[in-house]
Amino acid sequence: MRIIICGFGTVAQSFAKLLVSRSDDLYAKYGIMPRIVGVFDTKGGITESPGLDLNKLVEIKKKYGTVRNYGKSKKPLSGLEIINNTDADVLIETTASNYKDAEPGMSHIIAAMKRGMHVISVNKGPLALAFPSLMELATYNHVLLRFSGTVGGGTPILDYAKNSLRGEQITSFAGILNGTTNYILTNMARGMSFAAALKDAKSKGYVEADESLDLDGFDAAAKLVILANWIMGMKVTMPDIKRTGIRKVTSEDVKKAAKNNAAIKLIASCNKELIVSPREIPIDDPLCVNGTLNAISFTSEHSGTQTIIGRGAGGTETASAILRDLLDIRKEILRD
């Protein structure tokens, strides 16, 4: 399988390392030999038809801060130049999420699908702003669009709801989908002020460069859009979510909740309406997890309520989700 990777940050680097460490195993178990034939970051990119040396690629990125220095003589290429001129089967989009116009990821995905490439996106922006139309474009171009890593990181939440609960009707769900705000709220429940808890989360590297994405609930809302489309068959985008962040949660609110044997959590829920807002959850509800953990409870017609809990982020975890998508695409292709 010939792969182009857009962006070469933590997740993409983890994915490259995962491919190196598991290459024998992937070939033996699944018969695939993935080759990265093109990669770019904000400073430009490179292609190499027989496949790039992934160890060298990671080293170059570490040394120069960009992958463009991988090739010596060639002029570095732009992302769209690479996508439009490289022969590849799959595009992996890992650039940063942006909820204004979803660029540059949106253009990468559209260009790749028009050229007949399957797409794996861990970038939530394009899905949050245009899930229904991207799905239509994929169908129209006979390609697959996968995005396991967008919700739950390495925890296969989307797959669980779609496949493990096949034959079931999910009637509603509610989840803690953003680890950063959960970490902040957990520390507030342990006595910190909002400001101190935010500072602590920043010092640990948990907060997005644009803190509003976490604190104002954009990240949780984007995941809710993806879940609502993929699992409930709704055709919705970001503006359909009623969204309230955690900036106005006070230490008093948190103390009041504790008196009720509850905790305040940023909950994303789908039950007729799509809502992201801070809400009180009983302490002994399985959903009420602490620290950076994510959790989601699905309620289905015949199987009751089931909760999945796991880390919602992390380079290695998200890279493992990309690999699952890749194996999934491979399986679907073979079936045709």
Next chain:
Amino acid sequence: MRIIICGFGTVAQSFAKLLVSRSDDLYAKYGIMPRIVGVFDTKGGITESPGLDLNKLVEIKKKYGTVRNYGKSKKPLSGLEIINNTDADVLIETTASNYKDAEPGMSHIIAAMKRGMHVISVNKGPLALAFPSLMELATYNHVLLRFSGTVGGGTPILDYAKNSLRGEQITSFAGILNGTTNYILTNMARGMSFAAALKDAKSKGYVEADESLDLDGFDAAAKLVILANWIMGMKVTMPDIKRTGIRKVTSEDVKKAAKNNAAIKLIASCNKELIVSPREIPIDDPLCVNGTLNAISFTSEHSGTQTIIGRGAGGTETASAILRDLLDIRKEILRD
């Protein structure tokens, strides 16, 4: 699909009702029209080649305590007579689990597989005592053996580990797999004595007719055997499990745990050794669920630790697991 059901207790009746309520939907969505062509309980059974009237069947069972009164004139048939003389695609085994010789379920399953029927078992006995050899027998006879309902009831624990985590290596797992003992231990943590908690659980109908299956950890151990074989590829049976039940857990033990911010739970774990025993679990570990809930945490090489929580029993829930297995078998057959 032509189906024989062994046993017609709560689970089988729930399954019959589920088929009635979802018949249109199953035909429209999956193109299947399941027909129960044979059924029996301890007092005998009946067959009807065009398929039994399921509403009538449930009524007859309710009225007479057995399904044998469904047909008027015919002599009631034994289970093996039905299995050996009825043309069917799938056998659903729902008789009671027995960890001494796994009968009568073992004979039903073996007879059905030898006749080329696929088997769905919610009876844990045969799997606990002979998982590796039953799997071999299924392969030899080119039939499928499925058992989603044996672990987690309607919570698709086996499917999650096998499919949602595909491409991953699960390195260890630990779970609360028996709802009855969890209910008892939860009440002990709230101040009840073991005797009072057991009495309360019995009054609610949570305890097996043979209380030893719950209290001495046989039920949890049987589920551990199934998980170890199916998910870890181990070839083990009941005697390979180190098993300790909850009878010796005292109120003092429970109080001591509470002081450590922990709770005593009956944990079934696979980490080199296969063990069922009461152990202290930190209160804020996602695994530490209360009441009759089940929970299991899988640790995998790249995706960290993930926990699934849900009700582990219940007629409707287990019936929904049988239906998932049936859809799964249908899908596999079509693929051949």
